[in-house]
Amino acid sequence: xxxxxxxxxxxxxxxxxxxxxxxxxxxxxxxxxxxxxxxxxxxxxxxxxxxxxxxxxxxxxxxxxxxxxxxxxxxxxxxxxxxxxxxxxxxxxxxxxxxxxxxxxxxxxxxxxxxxxxxxxxxxxxxxxxxxxxxxxxxxxxxxxxxxxx
Amino acid sequence: xxxxxxxxxxxxxxxxxxxxxxxxxxxxxxxxxxxxxxxxxxxxxxxxxxxxxxxxxxxxxxxxxxxxxxxxxxxxxxxxxxxxxxxxxxxxxxxxxxxxxxxxxxxxxxxxxxxxxxxxxxxxxxxxxxxxxxxxxxxxxxxxxxxxxxxxxxxxxxxxxxxxxxxxxxxxxxxxxxxxxxxx
Numbered sequence: 440x441x442x443x444x445x446x447x448x449x450x451x452x453x454x455x456x457x458x459x460x461x462x463x464x465x466x467x468x469x470x471x472x473x474x475x476x477x478x479x480x481x482x483x484x485x486x487x488x489x490x491x492x493x494x495x496x497x498x499x500x501x502x503x504x505x506x507x508x509x510x511x512x513x514x515x516x517x518x519x520x521x522x523x524x525x526x527x528x529x530x531x532x533x534x535x536x537x538x539x540x541x542x543x544x545x546x547x548x549x550x551x552x553x554x555x556x557x558x559x560x561x562x563x564x565x566x567x568x569x570x571x572x573x574x575x576x577x578x579x580x581x582x583x584x585x586x587x588x589x
Numbered sequence: 590x591x592x593x594x595x596x597x598x599x600x601x602x603x604x605x606x607x608x609x610x611x612x613x614x615x616x617x618x619x620x621x622x623x624x625x626x627x628x629x630x631x632x633x634x635x636x637x638x639x640x641x642x643x644x645x646x647x648x649x650x651x652x653x654x655x656x657x658x659x660x661x662x663x664x665x666x667x668x669x670x671x672x673x674x675x676x677x678x679x680x681x682x683x684x685x686x687x688x689x690x691x692x693x694x695x696x697x698x699x700x701x702x703x704x705x706x707x708x709x710x711x712x713x714x715x716x717x718x719x720x721x722x723x724x725x726x727x728x729x730x731x732x733x734x735x736x737x738x739x740x741x742x743x744x745x746x747x748x749x750x751x752x753x754x755x756x757x758x759x760x761x762x763x764x765x766x767x768x769x770x771x772x773x
Contacts, residue, residue, distance in 0.1 A: 485705040509653040
């Protein structure tokens with residue numbers, strides 16, 4: 440490989456990426472190309488010298504208390520899927536064979552705890568859904584949202 | 590807990606989401622240079638760039654819960670900065686951070702200063718030949734040290750488009766540094 444081909448291929452490679460064996464071999468054997476590569480590395484180091492810009496962090500930190508706190512939230516789609524899974528399980532459980540076996544064994548006495556557990560699950564789901572979507576729900580009922588202060 | 594330079598960005602993000610807003614100060618300190626640089630390039634005015642950087646960091650804070658860690662925090666932040674800048678700087682067709690980014694080169698050796706000047710001139714020319722939305726890709730590569738894939742994630746341009754612009758800029762740089770070698 441001559442120097443011209445090397446330079447062309449070297450320029451096409453991403454800086455910092457591993458060189459192909461042919462490029463690495465030429466670089467190891469050719470002092471001229473090695474010097475040029477070294478010069479480019481040095482030039483880019485000099486180019487990246489940090490500027491003396493303003494301190495943004497203090498301005499941003501001063502604004503944070505006036506902004507809504509970010510928090511992880513489950514997407515609306517995931518909430519709907521979870522709700523559908525909950526509903527489907529309630530509908531499908533009575534259709535299962537195990538359901539009739541339980542009825543045969545224990546009669547209808549266990550229906551009350553079943554309904555209580557189901558009611559509790561629906562209540563928890565509803566409370567979590569409302570609690571984690573207060574912003575969206577308040578927007579839906581028309582309450583104007585506070586504009587973040589700067 | 591927020592002044593530790595060795596703490597990864599993702600841990601700081603988790604701290605902010607747990608209510609430690611001060612951790613966001615450390616994230617801002619780490620990445621403000623990157624955001625400011627993009628602001629300098631699009632707005633070419635130090636005050637506008639500082640306002641832009643503040644807006645971007647506040648946008649990042651309010652959207653922090655959407656950061657899932659699929660990309661690096663710096664790439665995610667660069668994407669916010671890029672989209673914000675593109676929307677706000679439509680009337681300024683040229684991208685030129687070098688016009689306003691203040692770098693103190695007085696302490697450099699004369700040879701290093703010369704090399705830097707040649708590099709700045711070559712890359713400035715390469716950026717000047719491109720519309721701003723592509724010119725910023727050169728800055729992301731040469732100044733911010735981002736990989737092709739990261740630039741693509743931040744801007745939405747195909748990797749091959751970015752590669753081809755960077756390749757042309759490298760040719761400019763090679764010619765300029767060749768001339769600098771001859772001069773030296």
